[in-house]
Amino acid sequence: MTARTPSLTPTLTPGSVPAPARRPRADAVRNRALIVETARTVFTARGSDASLEEIARGAGVGIGTLYRHFPTRDDLVAAVFRERIDELQALGEQLLASDAPGEALATWLHEQLVQAATCRGLAAEAMLTMLGQHDEPSPCESMRQAGAALLARAQAAGDVREGVEIDDLVRMVQAVSLAAEESDDPGSAERLFGFLLDGVRAR
Amino acid sequence: MTARTPSLTPTLTPGSVPAPARRPRADAVRNRALIVETARTVFTARGSDASLEEIARGAGVGIGTLYRHFPTRDDLVAAVFRERIDELQALGEQLLASDAPGEALATWLHEQLVQAATCRGLAAEAMLTMLGQHDEPSPCESMRQAGAALLARAQAAGDVREGVEIDDLVRMVQAVSLAAEESDDPGSAERLFGFLLDGVRAR
DNA sequence: ACCTGAACACCGTTCAAGT
C-alpha cells in the first residue's frame, strides 16, 4: 500500500550484485516466527481485527519489532497463511495424478473451503485480497496455477463447463465461506458449496 | 452489544400504557434524516469503515447526537439500507404476480445482486448480518418472506430444485458480490451469478 | 427532549535512543 522511496540509485555499477543476501540474526529469525505463531493464535481467538499490540505483547516483543518484520497488517496476515497456501499448492499438484479430473477439482476446492474457515473468516478475506494482486510470482500465484491446471483438465475431460475461470471458482469458495459464517445453520457452507459445484458442472 | 439497565420497574401499574408514543421533536427528525443521508454518502466514498465522526461532521451535528439516534454502528448501517430492503420486499411481492416463477425468482435475486454492490460492499455485509438475526418481525424478515414465497412458487413449478432455502440463495448472492468486488474483471459478478442460478435450477 | 463537545480509552504508526 505505502509507496517506498526507489532504492535503485544511478551509482549502481554494472557488475555489482543486486542484493547482498546476508544471513539474518538468530534472534530476528526467532522473533519473526514467534510473531507469526502468536498472530495465528490471536486471530483465531479475536478475529480479523485483533490488535497488533496484543500480538506483539503475546509474542513478548516490542510493537516496533512487529512493524520492522511486517510493515503492513497485510504482510503479517500473508505470513500467517503462507503455509496453508503452500499446502493447497502441493495438494493441487498431487491431485493432478488422479484419474477422475472432475472429482480432483472438487476435492481441491473443498480443501479451499475448509481452509477458508480458519481464523474466523480472516483466511477467506486474505485469499480474496491475495487473488487481487497476481502481479509477481508469489506463493499464491503458484497455488493459483495448480488450481488452473486442475480446472483445465476437468474441462478437457468434459466434467466442468467452459467459460469458468479458476479465479472465479476460488473466489466463490471464499465467498461461500464468508456468507455461511454468520449463519446459525452449521450445514450452510457445505450446502452452498454443493450448489456451486452443480452450477459449474457440465450438463 | 452494550447491556442497558432494565427500565421495567415494579412501580409499573397494571393499567398503565406501556409507551407514551410521543411525537418526536422536529429538529430531531431532521437530524436523524440528515445523519442517514450523510452516512450513505460517506459510506459510498470511504467504504464500510468510514469514521462516525466524519459522518456527524458532514451532517452538521455533534457526535453525541449521532450516538443518541444510533446507539451502535449497526443501527446506523441498518437505517441506511432500510429503504433498499423495503424496495426488495415490494419487488418480491410484485413478482409473485408474474406467470414465469423461475424467471421471477431470478429477477428478484438479480436485484439483490445490484443492491449488494452499493456502498462498496457494505450493503452485502449488512445483509449478511441482518439475515443472521431473524428474531423479531424486522423489515428484513418481511423481505425474506417475500423471497421465500417466490422460491416456493418456483419450486412448485419445477423450475428450482428442492432442498434450496431462501437464506442460502440470498447469502450466496451477497457472497458473489463480495467475491467479485476485489476482482479486476468487471464481468465477474454477473458470471458468478449465472453459475449460481444454474446450480439451483432443476434438472 | 434533545444537542453539544470535552474527556477518556484504545489502537495504529513512527522514530530517537539503545544493544
Next chain:
DNA sequence: ACCTGAACACCGTTCAAGT
C-alpha cells in the same frame, strides 16, 4: 542489524452541561 517503548495522531464512546 535489530530491538524497544515513548510519543503522536486518530477514532470510538460516554457523559456532564447546556437549550
